[in-house]
Amino acid sequence: MTAVIALLRAVNVAGRTVPAARLRQIAERLGHRDVVTHVNSGNLVLVPAPGSGGPDDVAAGLAAALEADLGFVVPTIARSRAQWDAIVAANPFPDQAEADPSHTVLICWDGVPDAARVVALDPSAYGNELVVWHDREAYAWYPDGIGRSKLTLDVLQRASGLLGTGRNWRTVTALQALAAERDG
Template sequence: MAALGVPRHARQRLARTPQKRQHRRMTCFIALLRAINVGKRQVPMAELRMLVTGLGYGDVQSHVASGNLLFSGEGSAADVERTLDAAISERFGFPVETMVRTADQWPLYVAANPFPRESEAAPNRVLMLLSKAPPTPDAAARIAERAQAGEIVRAAGGAIWIYYADGVGRSKLSPVFIDRMIGSPATGRNISTVRKLAAMAGVAA
């Protein structure tokens, strides 16, 4: 384990980064970690916050144990995503993929929700999926071909949305299948979490 929980390559990055940040515009980011805290893929939130702080980001917060982060920093979302992917994977010893967006993008996701009625009645059954690369144009239609039991799939606002009528646990839409249809790794959060992250970032729609 690297000193202070910060991987070696990340310490080298910090050493090359100018420390005077007060005159630079800081961006609020929201990061979703994929497939953690299941089985042996354990990432304690306190350690994760410490790691991200050690990478030079500020105001680091987490929400529940599924891997939802808010923090401020410089650079593009793509640059931050690459930094987190490498640092988290090195620190915890297994590959971890993150989907990073700016907080300014988040209200657009909330507003694009194609299932407003279902979100009020059963918020844990409405899932928004964000992917590494933009979803393929026919991703929603291809996922919908395997949908069953009242499941509805829509593409909206740059995300894939799924309403699981009988709940996520009973669905035949596996993560591997969804990734293949979207064209890159994806991770999902229910609408309650999506709204909570917007509120935490101060950008609630």
């Protein structure tokens, strides 16, 4: 089995705390191995348990186990290492990501956004941000900073009609390295 990167949405904010040690324990109880977290904000890399299915199945299993253990819904999105490598390679903002990885963001969706919906979004209406939609991901560049931007994840979710979670480019590449270590 190849490594899987799982992203939890909206944890360790607004009282929805999921300590990294507990997250690892929950994943290990499902039979996943070589489980590691990256920063305490809902990033998990693991080798899936035999028979656990593909990344979407791993995400669904983790989400169900987290809800049962924690008592609240924890939306989870997962990608295989191969998918993650392709996502990194497809980054339309490589120069920005290299120069300023904290302002380059990957948003992973729980499905494929409808092209007509996302074309209707004009990022310039929100500021200087740029957004490129690609398959089940979107790439955003926030030249003036994410915290001040009006082009929030909620705006992008409404545009896509899907649930998503974002990570800055520094986290994206750290997760890629952790997945590569698990695959040996």
